[in-house]
Amino acid sequence: MNTILHKADTRGDANHGWLHSKHTFSFANYYNPERMNFGVLRVLNDDTVSESKGFGTHPHKDMEIVSIPLEGDLKHEDNMGNKTIIRSGDIQVMSAGTGVMHSEYNNNPDAHVKFLQIWIIPNKQSVEPRYDQITLNQEDRKNKIQQILSPNADDAGVWVHQNAWFNMTSLDKGKEVQYNLNDTKNNGVYVFVLKGDATINGQPLNQRDGFGIWDVETLNIEADNDTEILLMEVPMSLN
CATH class of the missing domain: 2.60.120.10 (Jelly Rolls)
Structure with a gap:
């Protein structure tokens, strides 16, 4: 048995005002050569987004992107024609494949939203992009x-x-x-x-x-x- 422990207070901390993100693995301006990934798990971001704020339209390619809302409502739009709201109890996945453009915003004008953003390195490159979202019991x-x-x-x-x-x-x-x-x-x-x-x-x-x-x-x-x-x-x- 092999193990590695990452205590909560050792994560990367990025506070942009409208966005407070805790990075388990190296991401954006947080770089730690000892925390690049866990196998094919490349990104685990613990995000808090302020009221009505969010991520403008941006691209992804050749990555499996999973979002798990913890609190509040997150509005998603992409160039595949999807316009959805994801809430606590939902799980969302995008296969970026050959390339997708999407945005994510806090849909609440009076409360923050918390969600996990997770990236998995895929075992297939250049797949057709796709989107899915389900509500869990x-x-x-x-x-x-x-x-x-x-x-x-x-x-x-x-x-x-x-x-x-x-x-x-x-x-x-x-x-x-x-x-x-x-x-x-x-x-x-x-x-x-x-x-x-x-x-x-x-x-x-x-x-x-x-x-x-x-x-x-x-x-x-x-x-x-x-x-x-x-x-x-x-x-x-x-x-």
Whole structure:
């Protein structure tokens, strides 16, 4: 078993006034050569956007881009004709492929919006761009594991061009669950604690801590108090 721990207060911190972003991995003006990625997980940004502010139209290419709203309403528009609102309980994915243009704005005039922006390096280049968004039943993660992303279009959640699985769990204090990796030979899991405190395979974790673990088959997750956790299983090799 191999692990790496990223405590919440060691992340990159970028405060632009209208945008406050915490970077787990190197991004924009935050550069740390020891934090470039976890396998094919390239970006994990914890963003807070002020009222009615946001990201103007900008391009992406050859990246799987996942957005998970935590609070508030996020307005999305792109050059594929999509105009949508994503809210807490939703998950959005874009395969940028040959290239997309999109914008993201806080749709609330009187409250901030918080969301996770996640980039996964795909296993296919120059694919046709696509967009998908679904609403999850959050009760399906209460004291159990809920799959929200996979490589399979017919499986639960959204899908990506990569051998990756994302899951969420919301545990009451004292509850325990196990996560069994889908690909124990090639994948690891990056754990991100959204809320509360937990112990995973003996490692105590607090809110917004990140914990990477690989060369392991199972994660034993114990809730030290009420907690919400995002599990991102991804290939460890960039090839």
